[in-house]
Amino acid sequence: MVERVQTGIPGLDEIIGGGFPRNSNILVSGGPGAGKTIFALQYIYGGAALYSEPGVFITLEEPASNILWNLQNFGWDYNSVADAMKIFRVRVASPQKFRANWINEVENIINLVTKIEATRVAIDSLTALVKYLGAVPLVGGETRGIWAYDPSEVDFYLYYLLDKLKELGVTTVLTSAAPDERLRFSTFGVEEFIADGVIRLYFIPPHRAIFIRKMRGTRHSNRVHPLAITEKGLQVYAHDEILWEALK
Ligand SMILES: Nc1ncnc2c1ncn2[C@@H]1O[C@H](COP(=O)(O)OP(=O)(O)OP(=O)(O)O)[C@@H](O)[C@H]1O
Numbered sequence: 001m002v003e004r005v006q007t008g009i010p011g012l013d014e015i016i017g018g019g020f021p022r023n024s025n026i027l028v029s030g031g032p033g034a035g036k037t038i039f040a041l042q043y044i045y046g047g048a049a050l051y052s053e054p055g056v057f058i059t060l061e062e063p064a065s066n067i068l069w070n071l072q073n074f075g076w077d078y079n080s081v082a083d084a085m086k087i088f089r090v091r092v093a094s095p096q097k098f099r100a101n102w103i104n105e106v107e108n109i110i111n112l113v114t115k116i117e118a119t120r121v122a123i124d125s126l127t128a129l130v131k132y133l134g135a136v137p138l139v140g141g142e143t144r145g146i147w148a149y150d151p152s153e154v155d156f157y158l159y160y161l162l163d164k165l166k167e168l169g170v171t172t173v174l175t176s177a178a179p180d181e182r183l184r185f186s187t188f189g190v191e192e193f194i195a196d197g198v199i200r201l202y203f204i205p206p207h208r209a210i211f212i213r214k215m216r217g218t219r220h221s222n223r224v225h226p227l228a229i230t231e232k233g234l235q236v237y238a239h240d241e242i243l244w245e246a247l248k
């Protein structure tokens with residue numbers, strides 16, 4: 001039996017065989033405002049508050065103060081779980097410094113994960129991480145801040161972190177910005193292949209929906225389910241269905 005990690009999102013575990021496979025990487029993909037950050041935060045907060053599973057929320061996108069807004073917005077009491085939930089802000093001074101500093105930053109992350117014995121990590125977002133890890137100056141453009149994306153070393157730098165998290169038994173959620181096309185899951189087109197699971201969130205007004213694209217080792221729902229953002233956070237309707245055509 002594959003051990004399951006309960007997600008903390010009501011209704012979701014039911015459509016993925018009880019939860020994420022323990023020690024997996026799960027990509028949570030969607031357009032702007034689809035609920036990716038809330039998903040990642042609810043996973044970490046739920047771990048700490050409901051399941052005695054400490055977690056680290058790594059943010060590249062938003063400052064810690066924005067994360068606190070989200071927590072307050074849903075009435076999630078950060079102070080009561082502060083020992084079991086840490087917010088780690090990865091600073092981005094410049095793309096060039098980012099890559100040079102990444103190995104150090106990974107040490108800091110791993111130290112924190114080890115210190116609080118975290119079994120959950122969320123990275124918001126993988127898209128930003130891949131972008132900065134792949135940033136190279138265009139010849140002559142460096143001083144003017146003109147950068148290109150070079151994928152050649154991104155895998156190495158990315159797996160430098162992801163492999164260590166796997167070794168530590170962590171189950172990781174990675175958020176991914178995707179265009180509003182139903183079957184696109186990422187910006188760079190590589191992010192979905194590093195993941196053991198891919199979950200797509202949609203916000204096509206007035207519908208919010210969730211679809212499990214893949215989940216290794218799991219018999220998951222093949223249907224598109226309604227999703228809501230309520231005053232308590234995300235809620236999946238496991239017994240209801242949204243037609244694929246409604247997502248155009
Ligand atoms: N209390 C609430 N009730 C209902 N909807 C809410 C509530 N709080 C936030 N939302 C919705 O959640 C959206 C923000 O979700 P979130 O930050 O998770 O999106 P995201 O997918 O991370 O977007 P981005 O790509 O911009 O990072 C808001 O735009 C709003 O539509």
Ligand SMILES: [Mg+2]
Pocket residue numbers: 036037038061124
């Ligand atoms: Mg976000």
